[in-house]
Amino acid sequence: MPRCPECNKFVPIEVENEDADVNINGASVTAEIRLVKKCQECDCELAETVFEFAEEADHVMGDECELEEVDNGIELTDSGGARYKKRMLGYNISIQLLCSCGWTGEVTGEESIAASYFDELV
Numbered sequence: 001m002p003r004c005p006e007c008n009k010f011v012p013i014e015v016e017n018e019d020a021d022v023n024i025n026g027a028s029v030t031a032e033i034r035l036v037k038k039c040q041e042c043d044c045e046l047a048e049t050v051f052e053f054a055e056e057a058d059h060v061m062g063d064e065c066e067l068e069e070v071d072n073g074i075e076l077t078d079s080g081g082a083r084y085k086k087r088m089l090g091y092n093i094s095i096q097l098l099c100s101c102g103w104t105g106e107v108t109g110e111e112s113i114a115a116s117y118f119d120e121l122v
């Protein structure tokens with residue numbers, strides 16, 4: 001177990017995600033997704049990584065069209081970590097969209113990086 005530099009204890013480190021910061025411009029949907037490794041003892045943030053999500057909605061935009069976000073769901077992904085396989089951390093997102101013309105749809109995406117590539121915060 002790693003030692004937390006804040007509380008100096010050997011503690012489990014959990015990875016959490018923050019709510020995606022979604023932006024919509026025309027048909028393009030972008031989101032900032034931040035994953036953070038947190039000490040479970042003192043709650044301090046130990047390392048982070050920020051993903052830039054970008055997708056085009058599969059919708060032919062008319063002059064009056066305006067997309068809005070209805071909802072979004074993020075799931076953390078955590079794989080590997082076995083002896084010969086790097087641990088990979090990432091996310092899986094789906095963003096539900098509604099257009100002013102009545103069209104509904106979603107954009108989805110996923111991305112991950114090696115756990116060791118997180119930026120240290122302390």
Ligand SMILES: [Zn+2]
Pocket residue numbers: 004005006007008009011039040041042043044
């Ligand atoms: Zn701590």
Ligand SMILES: [Zn+2]
Pocket residue numbers: 059060061062065066099100101102103
């Ligand atoms: Zn539309």
